[in-house]
Amino acid sequence: MKILTGPITGKNQRSISMGNTVELIKKYLQPVYVETGCAMGDGIVKAMEAGAQRCYGIECNPEFVLHCQKKFEGEKNIKILPGKSEKHLLDVIEILNHKRERALIFLDAHKVGPCKLESYPLHIELRQLGMAKTNSHTIMIDDIRLFDGELQIKNRDVLRMIDEINPGYKMVYEDSNTNEKDVLVAYL
Numbered sequence: 001m002k003i004l005t006g007p008i009t010g011k012n013q014r015s016i017s018m019g020n021t022v023e024l025i026k027k028y029l030q031p032v033y034v035e036t037g038c039a040m041g042d043g044i045v046k047a048m049e050a051g052a053q054r055c056y057g058i059e060c061n062p063e064f065v066l067h068c069q070k071k072f073e074g075e076k077n078i079k080i081l082p083g084k085s086e087k088h089l090l091d092v093i094e095i096l097n098h099k100r101e102r103a104l105i106f107l108d109a110h111k112v113g114p115c116k117l118e119s120y121p122l123h124i125e126l127r128q129l130g131m132a133k134t135n136s137h138t139i140m141i142d143d144i145r146l147f148d149g150e151l152q153i154k155n156r157d158v159l160r161m162i163d164e165i166n167p168g169y170k171m172v173y174e175d176s177n178t179n180e181k182d183v184l185v186a187y188l
């Protein structure tokens, strides 16, 4: 495991950011973009703009799902999967395995607002990524400033789990569109 920069802690602890930027996606671009907790589909629009060839969005809020389905109607290269990421991510990983495709996987599924005591599927998502036959996908995790607090997962456990997926991963903290050094990127 190689950590290239440190996270900023103690800053902007309250707000939940709305993630990714076109520049960040471009920097780590892969042919396929996967976003868990894709909400209104903004990240998917940015991924297409950045040059992704296909996108999968997973979202459990039915209103957001409906919004995305309308927004991306007729777009053959964009698939919105309604339901929890715990249910769909493994299937998406299987498809990527089958097609031998590499993806940029943006993990952003969690409750919006005060998240204490709500479930946070990141540890399940990381375990599922570890089951992939090719452990070479680029992983991005948003809102890392909220680890060890509002989001109930420990930063060191996340780093360990990523290292277990592939010890070759280099890790770096990048800026999101709202917070400095708030996106953990693991890449090869």
Ligand SMILES: C[S@@+](CC[C@H](N)C(=O)[O-])C[C@H]1O[C@@H](n2cnc3c(N)ncnc32)[C@H](O)[C@@H]1O
Pocket (backbone or CB within 6 Å): 016, 017, 018, 019, 020, 035, 036, 037, 038, 039, 040, 041, 042, 043, 058, 059, 060, 061, 064, 083, 084, 085, 086, 108, 109, 110, 111, 112, 121
């Ligand atoms: C912070 S928002 C995501 C923002 C979005 N990624 C963006 O950048 O625009 C978190 C989203 O995760 C969704 N969510 C929460 N738990 C989930 C789960 N287990 N599986 C899938 N989506 C989930 C919420 O409904 C919400 O839309």
